[in-house]
Amino acid sequence: MFRSHTCGELRIADISKSVTLAGWVQTVRKFGSITFVDLRDRYGITQLLFNESLNHLLDANPLGREFVLQVKGIVNERSNKNSNLPTGDIEILVNEFSILNKSITPPFTIQDDTDGGDDLRMKYRFLDLRRNAVKRNLELRYAVGRSTRNYLHENNFMDIETPFLIKSTPEGARDFVVPSRMNAGQFYALPQSPQTFKQLLMVSGYDRYYQIVKCFRDEDLRADRQPEFTQIDCEMSFVEQEDILQMFEGLVRRIFKDVKNIDYTDVIERMTWTNAMWTYGNDKPDIRFNMQLCNLKYPTHTFSDKPVIENLINGADFKVFDEAETVIAIAVPGCAAYTRKQTDDLTEWVKRPQIGMKGLVFIKCNEDGTFKSSVDKFYNEEKLKAIAEAAHAKAGDLILIVAGAEERTRKAASDLRMYMGTTLGLRKANDFKLLWVLDFPLFEYAEEENRWVARHHPFTSPKPSDIDTMINNEPSIANPAEYLKHPYANIKANAYDMVLNGNEIGGGSIRIFQKDLQQKMFAALGMDEHEQQHKFGFLLGAFEYGAPPHGGIAFGFDRLCSILGGSESIRDFIAFPKNNSGRDVMIDAPSTIDEKQFDELQIKLDIKEK
Template sequence: MYRTHTCGALSIQEAGKTVTLAGWVQTIRKFGAITFVDLRDRYGITQLLFGEELNRELENNPLGREFVLQVTGTVKERSSKNPQLLTGDIEITVTSFTILNKSVTPPFTIQDDTDGGDDLRMKYRYLDLRRNVVKQNLELRYAVNRAARNYLHENGFMDIETPFLIKSTPEGARDFVVPSRMNEGQFYALPQSPQTFKQLLMVSGYDRYYQVVKCFRDEDLRADRQPEFTQIDCEMSFVEQEDILNMFEGLIKYIFKEVKGISYTDAVERMTWEEAMWQYGNDKPDIRFGMQMANLKFPAYTFPSKTPAIANGLPAGFKVFDEAETVVAIAVPGCSEYSRKQTDELTEWVKRPQIGMKGLAFIKCNADGTYKSSFDKFFTEEQLKAIAGAAQANAGDLILILAGAEERTRKAISELRLEMGKKLGLRKEDEFKLLWVLDFPLFEYSEEDNLTGGQAGRWVARHHPFTSPKPSDIATMISNSPVIKDAANYLAHPYANIKANAYDMVLNGNEIGGGSIRIFQRALQEKMFAALGMSHDEAIHKFGFLLGAFEYGAPPHGGIAFGFDRLCAILGGSESIRDFIAFPKNNSGRDVMLDAPSTIDDKQLDELSIILKDK
């Protein structure tokens, strides 16, 4: 037996017992004729005391950091207790020890405040995983996984595995493809999600399915994206949207309770996609704080039912506003005292390539009721006051205004709002706010000419091709042709106003889950494929198996998939999902520990009938 207890198990109640521990040497501290060693394993740290006799033995057989050590000794009460440790009341007076394995000097210190950079720690990830802070992240991940499985099991869901080697049907992100040796010249793809399989399971009668499943997408990476990632993937039969929302609100609230000890009793707010874009500039708003947008000017085609926040429109005369497609503003509370240096820093912030604006205008709402702006010579005090009213600004607030092209400006004001929320401490890591965003457009317009039917551009699915229109829009979709004849007036096409029976769950400004009620009738699914510019033959080639299944009594069904890695990162207070994945890839999609991807030898290439193209 290598150990009787772990390094986090012993307390004062075990004083006097003889125990055996095994683990890694964290630190070594010599004090004259005695030596203290901190021994670490997954469960904690225990202090060891090597007395005079064993200390002499250590001189001949010295310990080093990360040596694997086994010790036997007696549990004693510590004279100087450490309340920061689970075992801080005791130490082990060692009577014998065995070095089970030695270690070379690690490339970085294995402790919370390490001296290793990201690249170095990624290369030696198996050492980085020994650090307590990384261990806590993986423990949280396990807790979320366990809680999700428990909730779904209790609600009648069955965990069913689906294949990883599937047919390539690229619709959104690029597929990872796998050559087949036994089928020369043909390829599998790794699944971007189990979407069609879970729908087939609904056809098969398994009315409540889930998986905690790996998915693969060959797309550009960022802090919250990896080439392989994990979803909590779920599907239900004989449900409407309301059934899905209620079931999976319950799932997330259960996870909050089990993992974070948070009783989330508030009703989850709901917002249409249009309202989210109108008030916040994006479809995953952080609603932990206010600072909603004032839409001072915008193209009528964007939100036909909306009117500018200023009843008579912005006054003319200021070229920046006059020539802009969109002018939007936010009122930042309590910041009217910002200095010239501070407003200049914000201007440079919005000019960064990631934001892409040419400049920033502002109005200071002074405590005495007066107004001072960066464009005073173009607007009167009353006009500045009207903008302040539209932005719902109070005395002491700073109004920040962006002007430019519609899409870019709306995205930029959204990012600026989040930046100001962060600066003011309004985006608290220990505060969680859920939101459902509903009624997305079913289609987006793409200028790409699909070369069929003389189309001027084409429709692409905002969600995916299996999302059903809202019931009230199905007739519109079926009775109208998807062909776009006039690109300039594509918004007048009936398809432009079709709403999807889709929903996203947002947590603290991050989309953590998305799903929809699915199409389950062959005729409507074929109409959807045609709307996306897919010929009949192409639809049969890619999805004939699904269309065929719909002819055998497919039930109404819908589902949702949660970004498991992202959910863990948010609950753990991190912006990067890599911190919650045992063996992640870097921002170039490389595993620097394994040095993958890598070349394969000529023999393997020959077996796969692959010839590499010269660059």
Template sequence: MYRSNTCGELRITDVNKEVTLAGWVQTVRKFGAITFVDLRDRYGITQLLFSEELNPQLDENPLGREFVLQVKGTVAERSNKNKNIPTGDIELNVTGFTILNKSAVPPFTITDETDGGDDLRMKYRYLDLRRNAVKRNMELRYAVNRSTRNYLHENGFMDIETPFLIKSTPEGARDFVVPSRMNGGQFYALPQSPQTFKQLLMVSGYDRYYQIVKCFRDEDLRADRQPEFTQIDCEMSFVEQEDILNMFEGLVKQIFKDVKNIDYTDVVERMTWEDAMWNYGNDKPDIRYGMKIANLKKPSSVYTNKQDLASLINGADFKVFDDAETVLAIAVPGCSEYTRKQTDELTEWVKRPQIGMKGLVFIKCNADGTYKSSVDKFYSEERLKAIADAANAQKGDLVLILAGAEERTRKATSELRLEMGERLGLRKKDEFKLLWVLDFPLFEYAEDENRWVARHHPFTSPKPSDIGTMINNDPVITNAEKYLEHPYAGIKANAYDMVLNGNEIGGGSIRIYQRELQEKMFSALGMSEEEALHKFGFLLGAFEYGAPPHGGLAFGFDRLCAILGGSESIRDFIAFPKNNSGRDVMLDAPSSIDDKQLDELQIKLDVKNQVKSQN
């Protein structure tokens, strides 16, 4: 054995014990006739003391950072104890050592506060993984994995693997495709999720399935996206929506307890999609704080039962509001004393290309009961107070108002609300708030494609009360008919998303399990009968052999880990992630393959376009 103990194991109770340790050299500190070395492994750090007798050997074989070292010695009490590490009360008086492997000088310091930038650390990821900060992330990921498996096992779920080489059925994100050598000119796809397989497992009678599984999507990247990512994928038979919600609330609460030692006893709030969009401007609201959006001017007929407050702002000859499709406001608590410089900075913030607004209107609700605004010349103080009241503003608050096209303005106001929450310290990383968002629209109308698309995916069932509407109506929109007036626009999905701190961490639905309804869904999405059979004939056929009612949910495993770890990026919780261009800079992948492989795959490259894409 190379070691009898780990570098994080020894304590004051082990004094006088003879032990053998092995690990990596963290630091070397020479003080005259003696030398101190910090030896590190996955479990911790132990200080080594090389006495005067061993120093000549060190002079002959000097130790460097990241050398792999085996040492034997006696555990002793330290005179200068280090309370910052668990082994800080002891050190090892070394009696012998062996350099197991030398190391080149690392390209960056392997410490929590490293001097390595992202690109450098990703190139040498195997070194970056030695750092305690990264190691803690990997430990948290493993803890979430273990807690998940334990909970699902205890609740009767079976872990069943599904294939990675499947059929391409493009609908949503792009598939990654894999050429088949044995079937020339044909391709597999890597699964975006195991969706159809888990439904087939329900048809097969495996009524509680789960998998912690890799999924693949060829889409543009951002902080919470990778081309390959991990899901906690689950499905259940003979269940309704309430059964699913209760089961997976329990899972997340168990993960909180096991991983963060948090007893989450709050009732998980539920909110309709329409209320989320109306009050927060997005379908994954952060409800750790208030600052709800006030809709001063209602757009079209999307929000059917919501109050229109346009009378508060119309008729003042302020064209920005009069001509806008929608006008939205938020009341920011305690910020009425913002200076001109601060309000100008906020105006510039909303004008940034990623926000896309032309300007910002503000109302200061002063502590003395007066109101001051950037549009004073258009609105009397009485009307400013009425607008502020509509935004639920209190004395001392600052009302921020955006106006313009509905979609852009709602998104911008949502981003502004999150930004102000961040600036005021209301989005605390150690505070967790769960939410279910329900009753999504089943369809969205893609005007550029002139067809309905599924808001979730084509296997999501309508609410039971809406099935008749779907079966009895033609999905085609006539030229004289606006899509908002079509019966399909009002159909709700039997779907649900779980939101944590403003992030969607999981989503699912009750599935369609009857062939007639599934065929109707495919037809609504513009698929011909032949296309539906070509892509999904296996599933439609399975539904004819006693498919049970079923539903499920998939959690974004990487994203859940990142939130629990207080990070903005899922990359921090993936052992070997890709960069923002989808490249593995450590392996230098993707890369070209040689002509022999291309010939075997019967693939001929367009060299001109290949060179262009590489440039």
């Protein structure tokens, strides 16, 4: 072995021991006839002391940053202790050293407060991984994986691998495709998830399956997306929805305890999709803070059972509200003292293209009980007070109101709520709040395609109470503009999402396990019998051999790690991530291949100009 101990191991109790260390040179500090070197490895940093007898050797062979060094010496008590280091009470009095490998000057400093930008660090990711900040992220990722495996093993789950080279069935995100040399003109696809394979494992009798598995989607990227990502993928047989919820609440509680030393004992709240959409504006609400949406005017087609209070805003001849499909208010706590500039800045914020509002109405609930608004011309004090009461605003609060088309306005109100939550410091990274969102619609209507599409995926079962509605009605629509009147619009999915701090960290469903119901689902999505057999004949055939009731869930492993680590980007928790263009700038991938490979694949490249 090149070392007897690691650089993070030695303590005051080890004084006078003869040791051998190996690692990378972090810093070199010369003080006259002696030299101090900080030696770093994965486990920590240990200070080395080269006295006068070795200094002439260092003059002949000077050490540089990131040199790989082996030293032998005696553990000595430091005179200038460093309380910031676990090894800060000791140093190694070096009596022998060997330079195992030299390093050119790194392109950025290998320390937490590095001077390297994102692009540079991604190009030299193998150096970036030496930094403590990145190392801690990967250690957390490993801890989440270890905790997951232990919990699932203890609950009789079996880790079973599924193929990466599968059949393309493009009904969701775009597939990555792989040409087959042995089957000219045919292609594999990389799996977007192991969905059909885990269902087949249930048919095979492996009643509790899991994988921590790579998945692939060819989609546009952002901070929380990568073309290849990791799922905690799980499936169970002979279960109902409640069994799944209880099992995986236990998993997440275990991860919190093992990784963050948090006893998450709170009851995990449950919320319907409809309630989430109209109370928070999205289906993954951050419930760490209140600031709920108040719908002052509901669209006529809403499914919400909340009371319509449009009488508070109608009849004032304020066309912005009168002509809007919906009007939504948010009471922002403690912000009535906002200046004109601050409210103008918020108005400009909601007018940005990515938010899409034409403007913002505000009402200040002053501490003395009076009200001041940007619509005083249209609404008297009595009306403003009524709006404030409807929005649950208190003295000192600022009410922000947006109006317009239902979907855009609801999303804008949701974005505004999250923005104000961040601005006011209500979204603390170390404050965790879990939530189940239930009872999603089974279908969405794609107006541009004039057909139903699955909100989750085509293997999701309807709620038991809605199965007859699905079986006894045809999916065709005479007038696409009236799709909300179709019975399919009211069918609920037997599906569930787990949300953590405004992020969906897991989603799943009870699956369809009867052949005739699965065929009905495929037909509802516009697949004729031939297409069903071509894409999913293997699954339909398997259902004829005694498929058990089953369901499962998949957690976004990278995203869960990033939230636990206090980061908004999953890239920070992946060893070798891609950039926002899907490129690995370190190895320069994707790249071209040579003509010989094309010839072997019997493929001719014809790139079309955009």
